[in-house]
Amino acid sequence: MHELSLSSAIVNTVAKHAEGRRVTVVELRVGTLRQVIPDTLEFYFEFVARGTLCEGARLKQEVIDARLRCNGCGHEWEIEIPAFRCPECAGGDVEIASGNEFEVEAIEVEEAQCIGQR
Numbered sequence: 001m002h003e004l005s006l007s008s009a010i011v012n013t014v015a016k017h018a019e020g021r022r023v024t025v026v027e028l029r030v031g032t033l034r035q036v037i038p039d040t041l042e043f044y045f046e047f048v049a050r051g052t053l054c055e056g057a058r059l060k061q062e063v064i065d066a067r068l069r070c071n072g073c074g075h076e077w078e079i080e081i082p083a084f085r086c087p088e089c090a091g092g093d094v095e096i097a098s099g100n101e102f103e104v105e106a107i108e109v110e111e112a113q114c115i116g117q118r
């Protein structure tokens with residue numbers, strides 16, 4: 001279950017940026033080539049987030065389609081099963097243009113509370 005280690009990575013990254021504030025929303029960009037199952041990731045995120053600043057935070061996942069780009073003619077296309085040849089010019093010099101994303105796009109945190117005023 002690589003979703004578990006990905007969840008730990010998210011929580012660690014977010015905790016660094018939250019600087020002690022409680023996190024309410026975490027926005028993620030996940031490329032389809034990462035083969036992450038959104039429900040599974042959400043489950044593990046909740047689990048890993050317990051007892052951290054991310055506890056109770058909502059995980060928003062934006063799925064990024066896999067696209068290839070031909071370095072010969074610049075043509076870009078979406079793929080379902082990787083076929084590393086350009087359908088436009090039949091060139092084989094192609095690179096992955098998107099689909100490999102796994103990054104925290106943004107987080108939302110609560111405003112700092114004054115200590116002793118609860």
Ligand SMILES: [Zn+2]
Pocket residue numbers: 070071072073074075086088089090091
């Ligand atoms: Zn091409």
